[in-house]
Amino acid sequence: MAGIAQMPSMFRGNFFNEKDWLKTNVKRGVTRNRAGTRMLSLSSDFLIGLRNALQFECGKAADAVLHTAGKKWGLQFAIRLEKELSDFYGYALSSFSLAVFEGCLIEAFSHHGWGRLKLDISKQDKGLIIFCVTNPIYGTIVDKAEGPVESLLSGIIAGIFSHYSGQDLECEQTQCITTGAADARFVLSLPSRLEDVPTWVKAGKNHDAIVAALCEVRG
Amino acid sequence: MNTEIENIIRDSECRYLEEGEQKKILAYTASLPARFRAAAAVEAREEVVIRGVGEQMRRLYPNFERYHAKGWEKCHRDIQISLRFTVQAMVWNNLEMQEDKLLTWLASILASSGFTPKFNRETYTLLRDGIKANVSQEIYAMLEPYLAKNIDILGNIPEPAMALV
Numbered sequence: 001m002a003g004i005a006q007m008p009s010m011f012r013g014n015f016f017n018e019k020d021w022l023k024t025n026v027k028r029g030v031t032r033n034r035a036g037t038r039m040l041s042l043s044s045d046f047l048i049g050l051r052n053a054l055q056f057e058c059g060k061a062a063d064a065v066l067h068t069a070g071k072k073w074g075l076q077f078a079i080r081l082e083k084e085l086s087d088f089y090g091y092a093l094s095s096f097s098l099a100v101f102e103g104c105l106i107e108a109f110s111h112h113g114w115g116r117l118k119l120d121i122s123k124q125d126k127g128l129i130i131f132c133v134t135n136p137i138y139g140t141i142v143d144k145a146e147g148p149v150e151s152l153l154s155g156i157i158a159g160i161f162s163h164y165s166g167q168d169l170e171c172e173q174t175q176c177i178t179t180g181a182a183d184a185r186f187v188l189s190l191p192s193r194l195e196d197v198p199t200w201v202k203a204g205k206n207h208d209a210i211v212a213a214l215c216e217v218r219g
Numbered sequence: 220m221n222t223e224i225e226n227i228i229r230d231s232e233c234r235y236l237e238e239g240e241q242k243k244i245l246a247y248t249a250s251l252p253a254r255f256r257a258a259a260a261v262e263a264r265e266e267v268v269i270r271g272v273g274e275q276m277r278r279l280y281p282n283f284e285r286y287h288a289k290g291w292e293k294c295h296r297d298i299q300i301s302l303r304f305t306v307q308a309m310v311w312n313n314l315e316m317q318e319d320k321l322l323t324w325l326a327s328i329l330a331s332s333g334f335t336p337k338f339n340r341e342t343y344t345l346l347r348d349g350i351k352a353n354v355s356q357e358i359y360a361m362l363e364p365y366l367a368k369n370i371d372i373l374g375n376i377p378e379p380a381m382a383l384v
Contacts (some may be wrong), residue, residue, distance in 0.1 A: 013304065014324035019220070019316075063367060098332035106327045119331075 015088050015104065016111040027030060035084040044141040050110020051138065051149075067155035102114075105160075109133070114153060115184070126215045129188040131157055131171075136184040139177035148173040148201060150184050161188055172197040175207040184199075187214060221247055229258030247312060254310045256360040261306050261350065268349035269298050275345050276338075284314045286333065286383035297325065298346055301373075305365045314364060320373040330376040333383025 015021075015034070022039060023032040031039045054062040082093045085104055093101065100152055102119055109117040120130035138149040150173045158171035172194045175185035185207045187194065193214060200210050224247060227240045236244075261268075273295055277283070284290045301321065308316040329339060347366040351359045 013300065013321045014319070016324070017320040019319065097332070099328045101332045103324050103328035119378050 012089060014107055015085060016107040020109070021111055033084075035087065037080060037084065047138065048141060051142070066151040067076040067158075070152040070155020070157075071159040071162070074156035075161075076159075077156065078160040078163035081160075101164075107208065114156070118183075121214060123211065127189050127193065128214055129161070130211065131186040131188065132183045133164050133186070134183045136177065139184050142178060145176070147180045148176040148184075149178055150176065150186070153184070154186055157186055157188060170194050172201075174201060174210045187211060189214065222315060223247070223312065226304065250312075251310075254312075254361065257354070257361050258306045258310055259304065260354045260358050261362070264350075264353040265299065265302060268300075268346065269295055269302065269351050271349050272298055272342060272345040276342055280338065280384050281339060283384055294342070297329075298342065301325070301343070301369050302346065305362065305369060308365045308368070309362050314368065317368050318363060318372055326373055326376050329373065330379065333379045333381060334376065335379060335382045335384055336374050336376050338384045340370055341372055341378060343369040 020034050022031055022033055031041070033039050033052070051062070051066070054065055058065050081104075085096075086093045089096075098121075105119075106117045109115060115133040117136045118132040118134075120132065123130060133150075133153065136150050142149045154171040154173045158169055161171070162169045168191060169188055170191040171186050171188045173184060173186050174197065175181045175183070177184055177209050187197065187210065197210060199215075200213065207211070221289070224244055226310045231237075231240060250271070273291055276294065277291060287293065301317075304317045306328060308314065343366070347363075347370065350362060350366060
């Protein structure tokens with residue numbers, strides 16, 4: 001078929017496929033992904049310990065600290081992911097179609113154990129991207145919580161998309177599985193547009209109402 | 220890798236292989252020449268089969284390329300790689316391989332691209348039927364569960380908010 005030979009051979013299958021994704025050198029005690037990046041497993045007791053320690057040390061600022069750490073982590077992750085995927089597929093990530101980028105990001109989240117991600121870009125024209133995550137990092141391991149618990153994940157999402165968009169973006173959690181919801185939900189936008197979201201969440205506004213309110217606000 | 224053999228290796232740690240386990244491994248290795256012949260048969264007819272799928276899908280979806288630049292060429296590529304992973308999974312007798320190495324990821328991409336589950340089911344059913352028409356009954360029987368896997372995974376993506384096919 002005409003044109004196939006000239007198309008970039010970016011289809012090598014799933015970069016994250018489990019059998020090839022991680023390899024551990026037991027003698028050296030080192031796990032690396034297929035691109036050679038060193039990887040580390042963090043168990044739920046570590047994550048709980050981290051959260052508890054931050055709450056003890058920082059009080060109400062603990063979530064902000066986790067979010068900031070997540071954002072820095074997300075930024076570095078995005079830079080590394082861009083290189084690894086570009087090298088693997090032989091094609092710059094910036095040239096991937098949105099669908100392929102989304103497919104890779106969903107797999108990246110899953111294979112890092114951050115939950116199963118779903119993007120909703122239907123409100124993109126309003127400057128919003130919505131994320132749904134089933135089995136998110138903290139929601140499945142925290143027993144009790146007074147508010148949303150995915151500040152680390154919201155930071156990661158903000159960091160990732162700040163890098164790929166080339167501008168500083170923020171991400172706020174609008175729905176948490178600790179309240180009985182099926183998934184955790186987040187909104188991503190310019191920081192100024194999301195300033196009221198934590199207050200709305202605390203006041204009991206649900207995810208759909210928050211999204212509707214944000215769609216009315218023009219940044 | 221062959222899942223059954225991997226399981227045997229894991230289950231037989233700290234002991235010797237039982238007679239039944241040895242037989243299973245030998246049965247698999249004895250099947251390899253037939254699996255390689257099947258793979259060669261598919262390779263020889265790959266282009267004919269995939270081109271046939273493309274022609275039929277163009278008739279069913281005449282507006283497809285309005286939504287996707289070089290859409291049919293990309294479909295050709297998708298079908299080609301799916302078929303090659305199908306054959307590889309058959310060679311390794313591993314029904315989990317396609318899903319992990321390709322199909323879950325490809326399903327996300329096609330869903331994000333506005334493909335419908337019906338479009339995918341039709342594509343990969345035509346692929347299955349094209350293979351059936353171009354290889355022997357015996358070879359088709361070896362491939363059938365793996366061809367069905369493509370239909371099962373890719374044909375069950377969620378309906379898009381807006382179909383782009």
